[in-house]
Amino acid sequence: MNGWILIKNGRVIDPSQKVDKVQDVLIRDGKIEALGVGLSLPKETLGRTVDATNTIVTPGWVDIHVHLREPGGSHKETILTGSRAAGAGGFTSVACMANTKPVNDNAYITNYILQKAAAESDINVFPIGAISKGLAGEELAEIGSMWEAGIVAISDDGKTLMNAYLMRKALDYSKRFDITVVSHCEDSCLKGRGVMNEGFNSARFGLRGIPKASEEIIVARDIQLAELTGARLHIAHVSTKRSVELIREAKRRGIRVTAEATPHHLTLTDEVVGTYDTNTKVAPPLREQEDVDALLEGFADGTIDALASDHAPHSVEEKEVEYDLAEFGMVGLETAMPLYLQAAIKKGISLSRMIEAMTIAPSQVIGIPRGTLKVGAAADITVFDPSVKIKVDKTKFKSKSQNTPFHGWELPGKVCYTIVSGKVVFAAEGGSL
Numbered sequence: 001m002n003g004w005i006l007i008k009n010g011r012v013i014d015p016s017q018k019v020d021k022v023q024d025v026l027i028r029d030g031k032i033e034a035l036g037v038g039l040s041l042p043k044e045t046l047g048r049t050v051d052a053t054n055t056i057v058t059p060g061w062v063d064i065h066v067h068l069r070e071p072g073g074s075h076k077e078t079i080l081t082g083s084r085a086a087g088a089g090g091f092t093s094v095a096c097m098a099n100t101k102p103v104n105d106n107a108y109i110t111n112y113i114l115q116k117a118a119a120e121s122d123i124n125v126f127p128i129g130a131i132s133k134g135l136a137g138e139e140l141a142e143i144g145s146m147w148e149a150g151i152v153a154i155s156d157d158g159k160t161l162m163n164a165y166l167m168r169k170a171l172d173y174s175k176r177f178d179i180t181v182v183s184h185c186e187d188s189c190l191k192g193r194g195v196m197n198e199g200f201n202s203a204r205f206g207l208r209g210i211p212k213a214s215e216e217i218i219v220a221r222d223i224q225l226a227e228l229t230g231a232r233l234h235i236a237h238v239s240t241k242r243s244v245e246l247i248r249e250a251k252r253r254g255i256r257v258t259a260e261a262t263p264h265h266l267t268l269t270d271e272v273v274g275t276y277d278t279n280t281k282v283a284p285p286l287r288e289q290e291d292v293d294a295l296l297e298g299f300a301d302g303t304i305d306a307l308a309s310d311h312a313p314h315s316v317e318e319k320e321v322e323y324d325l326a327e328f329g330m331v332g333l334e335t336a337m338p339l340y341l342q343a344a345i346k347k348g349i350s351l352s353r354m355i356e357a358m359t360i361a362p363s364q365v366i367g368i369p370r371g372t373l374k375v376g377a378a379a380d381i382t383v384f385d386p387s388v389k390i391k392v393d394k395t396k397f398k399s400k401s402q403n404t405p406f407h408g409w410e411l412p413g414k415v416c417y418t419i420v421s422g423k424v425v426f427a428a429e430g431g432s433l
């Protein structure tokens, strides 16, 4: 996009450059032109000025775990609606998981997603390819040709690749392209037909449990395989205390492992399943307070590198059924930041650490050139106001789906502007543009 934009007087937090200072950001033709105090638009240019006084200006937020559902699930979400939800949530880049129908396990589907995103999406969409063909866990997907088409990582997310031999092969092969293997960690045999965390509450509520060990076994296995192969492993949606410990230990030993946590695992315990609201049914399931505490600890100390929503839209028909029968997952893009912020405030985590986990850290996990306001970088910028309280209203979501347990919650933090390559793709009501 051509032209100039000057974002004035915001508190600019850019952890990629260790910047935290009230100053201006100047954008030229979709790129960051300058950061500094007292900047002005060059004379004789038709630029726009955004007054960011008393708000926070950061690199555009990056969500590396999103289900856009297209192709094949357009009754739940499309690339268009999912991108709008991302923009409204302050996200300028998302990585979309491969469990579409058909699965993104070949270059044809990767190209389809990229072309659709180029035509319909205001934000950056980075496809993740499948590890195994059809997510069946039997043979490797066409990783090389998908990589040439533009995938940024591989994952069978939604399912766990149970075959350790194939996982080793995938990790080995991933090194050829220096891409990250993202692991959804739930031993499917141990999980069985469980629907919530196994423990006191599953007994109380009369629902089948999923033991924490089902996650931890795969986290441990994949860390061992990352060590064996030297490949880059990323653990998706960590949910248990022991998983956090395993990852912390692995990092200490120099294994190339990164991890993410979701807004819901940082916020909710399995206590809320007692409402039998199927929007609380997620995979991995909501756990217990000691797990939430350990995740917050991991978020604070960087063991949990990145925050990711696991935005998983489902239609009313798929959710308004018995708890046992409902699909796993909740939407997340439009409530993610306020939930992260609430968690950060509660735990005393700095804004800078929170922004790092939403910008440069996730960008590095999947190796994309985003999450920074360095001069010359794409002008992806999010402006938000942490002092404003919002009330979650699912009927106002841009997402096609409304499966959230947070409807009606009052939370801190309001997105003011979302800017992608110098183009304002979202402005809150009352915004000046």
Ligand SMILES: [Zn+2]
Residues within 6 Å of the ligand: 157, 158, 159, 184, 236, 237, 283, 284
């Ligand atoms: Zn998953």
